[in-house]
Amino acid sequence: MSQNATIPEIRARFRVVRSDFSLDVDLTLPGRGVSALFGHSGSGKTTCLRAMAGLERASDGYFALGSTVWQDEAKGIFVPTHQRALGVVFQEASLFPHLSVRGNMEFGQTRGQIRGQMRGKNNAAASERRYALPEVADLLGIGHLLARAPSQLSGGERQRVAIARALLTSPQILLMDEPLAALDLKRKLEILPYLERLHRELSLPIVYVSHAPDEVARLADHLVLLDQGRVVASGPLNDVLSRIDLPTAFADDAGVVIEARIAAHEADDLTRLEFPGGHIYVSRHDEALGTLLRCRIHARDVSLALLPPVHSSILNCVAATVVDLAPTDTPGHVLVKLDVAGEALLARITQRSALKLDIRPGLALRAQIKSVALLA
């Protein structure tokens, strides 16, 4: 099978009108990496995902992955779910209780292969991703569970099996509907590394529905904000996160995600990370030099100074230029968007300080970063 040189785009346009709810979205998502659909409950993100899967049929809809069109109501095309090369992971693992873990995984594998062969005959150019069971079991750390019944697994294990099961159908896209929402924090933290691994090691595009800002920050490359069935913003993660004109989607969690490379492990138990805008220190993080890490910097953890601070305990201080500022929903505070050598950074400061320092677009200053959350 030939691998397409260009990455296929995901095009999704759905219009669903119900008495109590309407969805009207028109999205173009990158054909690789994780695209997160973020919004509060009732924002339409799950309906959108179900429409992509073909589980819900939008009367006015279009959905295509590259040249594969799965729905085009204008032309009367609607490919039923079982004929779409996609994998779905639901909020509850929904494993089949009458099958073992291995049986669950093989359920989709055998059927996916048969359909893959059928498709291959019709469309020789269809690029196929094939995963073998041991390889996938290993990727998700469930190799030792294959003989068990679903009832003998923990919630986190069940969800990992559900992800493995979806992958084994050899999908061209993976749809995940709040896969961590039903799990407690401990289980969540147990699964997140596997999701990150999926993200790193597979070229498969993933559409990830979530209402948890921390999951989005950790996993997403592309972010779609949904509100009441409408797209509020859609773009690369940091472009959307650093917009200060949006309704307060993230509220207190406002902040940006930057990628930084481990530059040095220093003697006093600090690790130096470098990113285009400078360097930041974090507590010692034992990974190889050159490793790329995702760091989340909350707006509430960034303060501003006109001069390089001399008498300050805050170690991380980068040169920045004010791009814009806007009121935030925290009373008496403003959100300031900064440019740090091309990277966006947000700072939340008081209205009073903004006036005192005369913060205005174009002003060059120093951003002090009180804390950085390492995400990977």
Place this chain on the structure above:
Amino acid sequence: MDSAAYSQDLAAVWLTLKLATVVTILLLIVGTPMAWWLAHTRSAFKGIVGAVVALPLVLPPTVIGFYLLLTMGPNGPVGQLTQWLGLGLLPFTFPGLVIASVFYSLPFVVQPIQNAFEAIGERPLEVAATLRASPWDAFWSVAVPLARPGFLSGAILGFAHTVGEFGIVLMIGGNIPDKTRVVSVQIYDHVEALEYTQAHWLAAGMVLFSFLVLLALYTFNPARRQVL
């Protein structure tokens, strides 16, 4: 106990088991699609069909038997059809009894299976579809195995209920040895003839049988907690 009467009793037992087996198999074939439809439809007819299926639960068997007799009789629509097809008339034959029993035991098979399908919900079928199973495939590989307790209950109840029918047999089948004389009718005959000893062993046999059936139902089919 004289051996002729004894062999008559055995013939009645054998006929009863044959009738119940044939009826149970037919009911599983006919009842499953009905149960599936009732569990999944959003049609306005759902209530009507559900009520019709449940009618035998409340109607006296003589009423059902009476109307079936009329329908299958020489002037009834079914009777005219069977005559036109060269099959003769169904009342007072074993096939006629089978058809009547299918109606009579329908709710006992349809309702447990319908409940089981409803308990499964849409999610496992949606999951099956995302795992590339066609609706037909998903029905056999997911819905049927998950609804197994419902099928088991339906089959046992349908079988037991058919074994226990009386009024409808009298109306449709009469009392013809080896053709329509089942155990319940045989017991009635014995009692009428004051043959209490023979009535006893058949009646006690029925009690034991019914007890074992219900015991099997409760033992092999406990409400299992299923983790989805």
